[in-house]
Amino acid sequence: MGKIIHGFRQSTPDSDGYPDSAQILNSDTGNMLVYAEAHFRTNPNRINPHTGQSWQDSYAQIAPTGPQGIPWACVETPKHGKCIALNGEGPVATIAPDPNNGGKMFALAVLIHCGYSDTWPGSAACQTVEPADWAAFISHFTLGETGIYILTDETGGDPEATTIQNA
Numbered sequence: 001m002g003k004i005i006h007g008f009r010q011s012t013p014d015s016d017g018y019p020d021s022a023q024i025l026n027s028d029t030g031n032m033l034v035y036a037e038a039h040f041r042t043n044p045n046r047i048n049p050h051t052g053q054s055w056q057d058s059y060a061q062i063a064p065t066g067p068q069g070i071p072w073a074c075v076e077t078p079k080h081g082k083c084i085a086l087n088g089e090g091p092v093a094t095i096a097p098d099p100n101n102g103g104k105m106f107a108l109a110v111l112i113h114c115g116y117s118d119t120w121p122g123s124a125a126c127q128t129v130e131p132a133d134w135a136a137f138i139s140h141f142t143l144g145e146t147g148i149y150i151l152t153d154e155t156g157g158d159p160e161a162t163t164i165q166n167a
Helices: 131-138
Strands: 003-009 020-026 032-041 070-077 081-086 092-098 104-107 111-114 127-129 146-153
Touching: 003 032, 032 131, 070 111, 081 131, 111 131, 127 131
Parallel strands: 003 146, 111 127
Antiparallel strands: 003 020, 020 032, 032 127, 070 081, 070 146, 081 111, 092 104
């Protein structure tokens, strides 16, 4: 199975910065911890910088995955360079309708990428790593590598993933 990236949501989209955390586990060696406690963000931007709208009017929030997770692949993109594409850049379940995707209950092209600054993640629905932690985080992956991403919501939200609807 390869590596498991486990994101822990500890905040709401209204929080600034990178208040969440992530770990990398190697499932080939009994889920041995490879990297711990990256400063992470599992929520979209708090405010859309282009329109001034709040997050729920502009962006989707990824749904918790449950223990089964969703597949990821390490890819190279023109905008973010080497990063992690969730579900092959296919649909990723969201908690509410995604305004960027016609109000469907999933987001597309969701990545794990480097945030734009120490305070602003630059994310519509992507999961982001604080710039100071990015090099150490992404160094654990090679292009073409695959694995599973698990998102656990520790805020008291629904622990199970929302089913992808309206596909």
